Amino acid sequence: MGKNLVIVESPSKSKTIQKYLGADFEVTSSKGHIRDLATTGKGGLGVDVENDFKPHYVINKDKKDVVKELKKCVKEADYVYLATDPDREGEAISWHLAEVLGLDETLTNRIVFNEITHDAVINALKNPRTIDQNLVKSQETRRVLDRIIGFKLSKLLQKKIKSKSAGRVQSVALRLICEREKEIEAFVPEEYWKVKAIFEKDDIMFEAELAKHNHHKIELHNEEETNAVYESLNKEFIVSDVKKSQKKRASKPPFITSTLQQEASSKLNFKAKRTMMIAQKLYEGVDIGNETVGLITYMRTDSIRLSESFIHETKQYISEKYGKDYVGNVKVSKKKENVQDAHEGIRPTSIMRTPESVKEYLSHDEYKLYALIYARAMASLMAPAKLNATTLSLDNNGYEFRASGSVIQFDGYLRVYGAYEKQNDELLPEVVVDEKLLSQDIQKSQHFTKPPARYSEAKLIKELEDLGIGRPSTYASIIDTIVTRQYVEVIDKAFKPTESGILTNDKLVEFFDSIINVEYTAQMEQELDEIAEGHDDYVHALTTFEDKFEPLLANAYEKMEQIQPQKTGETCPECGGDLVIRKGKYGSFVACSNYPTCKYIKKEPETIEYTGENCPKCGSPMVYKTGRYGKFEACSNYPECKYIKSEKKKAEPVMTDEVCPNCGSPIVIKKGRFGEFKACSAYPKCKTIIK
Numbered sequence: 001m002g003k004n005l006v007i008v009e010s011p012s013k014s015k016t017i018q019k020y021l022g023a024d025f026e027v028t029s030s031k032g033h034i035r036d037l038a039t040t041g042k043g044g045l046g047v048d049v050e051n052d053f054k055p056h057y058v059i060n061k062d063k064k065d066v067v068k069e070l071k072k073c074v075k076e077a078d079y080v081y082l083a084t085d086p087d088r089e090g091e092a093i094s095w096h097l098a099e100v101l102g103l104d105e106t107l108t109n110r111i112v113f114n115e116i117t118h119d120a121v122i123n124a125l126k127n128p129r130t131i132d133q134n135l136v137k138s139q140e141t142r143r144v145l146d147r148i149i150g151f152k153l154s155k156l157l158q159k160k161i162k163s164k165s166a167g168r169v170q171s172v173a174l175r176l177i178c179e180r181e182k183e184i185e186a187f188v189p190e191e192y193w194k195v196k197a198i199f200e201k202d203d204i205m206f207e208a209e210l211a212k213h214n215h216h217k218i219e220l221h222n223e224e225e226t227n228a229v230y231e232s233l234n235k236e237f238i239v240s241d242v243k244k245s246q247k248k249r250a251s252k253p254p255f256i257t258s259t260l261q262q263e264a265s266s267k268l269n270f271k272a273k274r275t276m277m278i279a280q281k282l283y284e285g286v287d288i289g290n291e292t293v294g295l296i297t298y299m300r301t302d303s304i305r306l307s308e309s310f311i312h313e314t315k316q317y318i319s320e321k322y323g324k325d326y327v328g329n330v331k332v333s334k335k336k337e338n339v340q341d342a343h344e345g346i347r348p349t350s351i352m353r354t355p356e357s358v359k360e361y362l363s364h365d366e367y368k369l370y371a372l373i374y375a376r377a378m379a380s381l382m383a384p385a386k387l388n389a390t391t392l393s394l395d396n397n398g399y400e401f402r403a404s405g406s407v408i409q410f411d412g413y414l415r416v417y418g419a420y421e422k423q424n425d426e427l428l429p430e431v432v433v434d435e436k437l438l439s440q441d442i443q444k445s446q447h448f449t450k451p452p453a454r455y456s457e458a459k460l461i462k463e464l465e466d467l468g469i470g471r472p473s474t475y476a477s478i479i480d481t482i483v484t485r486q487y488v489e490v491i492d493k494a495f496k497p498t499e500s501g502i503l504t505n506d507k508l509v510e511f512f513d514s515i516i517n518v519e520y521t522a523q524m525e526q527e528l529d530e531i532a533e534g535h536d537d538y539v540h541a542l543t544t545f546e547d548k549f550e551p552l553l554a555n556a557y558e559k560m561e562q563i564q565p566q567k568t569g570e571t572c573p574e575c576g577g578d579l580v581i582r583k584g585k586y587g588s589f590v591a592c593s594n595y596p597t598c599k600y601i602k603k604e605p606e607t608i609e610y611t612g613e614n615c616p617k618c619g620s621p622m623v624y625k626t627g628r629y630g631k632f633e634a635c636s637n638y639p640e641c642k643y644i645k646s647e648k649k650k651a652e653p654v655m656t657d658e659v660c661p662n663c664g665s666p667i668v669i670k671k672g673r674f675g676e677f678k679a680c681s682a683y684p685k686c687k688t689i690i691k
Contacts, residue, residue, distance in 0.1 A: 011664025016285030116294030
């Protein structure tokens with residue numbers, strides 16, 4: 001009698017789920033995608049553009065053994081469930097698995113769950129469905145689009161301007177950064193001045209700033225104007241108005257992917273990539289002593305919806321812990337929810353698992369992120385904070401100064417989320433109209449308007465989200481790509497375009513402005529949504545794009561100027577051609593301009609550095625040399641003597657309590673040429689490095 005087989009994506013997830021299902025089930029993993037578009041065919045696209053964009057898929061080289069093992073498991077199983085992630089990417093992986101493993105795609109064997117808990121998994125098994133082909137086609141359209149644009153644009157840019165790559169969304173992100181830099185460079189600062197008065201009453205210090213003159217708004221542009229005002233003031237101020245009001249400050253909704261990345265960046269100083277890696281671990285399952293359970297719901301989502309069971313449990317918890325007055329209303333999304341974001345917002349799988357109760361089972365960073373997610377989800381269901389706000393107007397010879405402050409009357413949701421929100425409210429004393437106040441000091445200060453700020457990671461993600469560009473799962477990789485390609489550099493936690501980035505963007509804007517822009521990219525995202533909903537189809541979307549893209553590409557090949565390598569002023573000793581500076585994998589080098597006809601590369605004179613020892617084989621002096629893996633000691637009589645001094649035995653890697661997100665093996669601390677780093681213990685079979 002065979003078993004029921006459940007296939008998930010991650011080894012960590014499979015271990016967690018196996019504990020829920022018992023002996024009648026075997027849970028295994030595909031370790032992500034098992035196949036991708038080939039790099040063969042016309043243009044290396046792996047897509048037959050002339051035959052309705054028919055894709056040609058191949059098994060990934062590193063997944064051949066995985067597929068072999070999966071086929072064996074399927075053969076031995078009575079029934080197979082596909083339990084990949086609950087989004088388009090996960091749906092596509094299930095479809096690829098069904099195709100490769102020979103599963104009947106009409107079977108109701110696709111199960112989805114938004115959280116990895118016992119009840120959620122069991123309930124999913126009771127409600128299987130067929131693979132959603134609309135979701136699959138939406139993901140396939142995105143993949144083919146990205147392949148066509150990425151391959152064809154990258155090939156063009158590599159040939160013409162030596163840029164490394166281009167992409168459908170990454171190029172728009174780069175454009176935003178470059179356009180912001182142009183705004184900064186074009187910005188002309190304007191001078192302005194402020195005048196403020198300092199007061200103390202009832203042991204409360206406060207400030208009031210000049211706002212009006214004779215009931216009209218006043219602006220001071222230079223020191224001369226400021227001095228004229230300053231000399232008209234005296235120490236005696238009259239309270240001309242006191243306005244009091246009660247304000248409410250409502251909590252924000254639970255996290256979606258983009259807001260989690262933004263808040264983790266600003267509050268925890270986590271990069272988006274790091275945030276998603278930690279969230280993945282919290283989602284897939286953590287051993288908390290008495291059970292292994294996913295601590296948070298699925299972390300790739302556009303939805304703020306919360307399940308009825310979680311709402312009920314959390315409201316009851318809030319009422320019992322803080323009182324009924326602290327219970328608030330459920331946040332409702334203002335945007336139409338589509339198929340992609342049909343699952344929940346990011347929340348703890350149980351409000352009873354407080355951060356403190358699981359702290360001992362989490363790493364420092366896992367605890368910080370879980371505590372943030374937990375607090376945000378709970379706060380979203382709590383009552384607004386109530387503040388008593390006061391605005392004072394003070395008159396001095398027709399000049400009106402204003403002071404604002406507030407006092408929290410009821411902390412509401414701030415009871416649990418106050419540590420993550422800035423409290424800049426100033427406390428003001430009790431005063432009445434016509435009361436006289438003597439200033440302790442009147443100060444004037446010079447200021448200059450500032451240019452718009454560069455995009456931080458959090459601000460760039462927010463901008464991409466607001467513009468409708470990209471999807472939750474893509475933000476981290478978009479940013480990682482433009483940094484890795486050295487199109488941008490990070491200065492004071494903000495992105496500044498490099499010369500290469502500016503050149504790449506300028507050429508893309510010049511020749512591809514109609515498709516590498518915010519509006520068109522957002523339109524493509526909407527079209528992908530329509531395919532997911534069954535309102536558009538794969539061939540139509542790709543044909544429409546290709547008809548627009550190909551003429552632009554042909555024009556760029558014809559008219560984009562090719563940047564020539566910089567000449568050194570020297571001639572090639574082999575063919576007499578000019579020597580030029582070229583860029584390679586390991587940096588710049590000097591070579592012949594007639595490559596590939598002439599393959600001469602100039603070798604820089606080697607500086608000999610002696611070690612002070614002699615070769616034990618031939619007696620010649622030993623010298624230091626630099627190779628592919630760094631510095632080493634060798635005989636100076638090379639190639640006659642090929643002796644190389646062996647390195648000391650490498651230290652054994654140190655085990656950690658983490659597991660590899662790709663294969664589930666233990667993560668270890670290793671030592672490399674740049675110091676210690678974390679990596680998978682299954683190297684070289686698995687080459688995961690934790691950054």
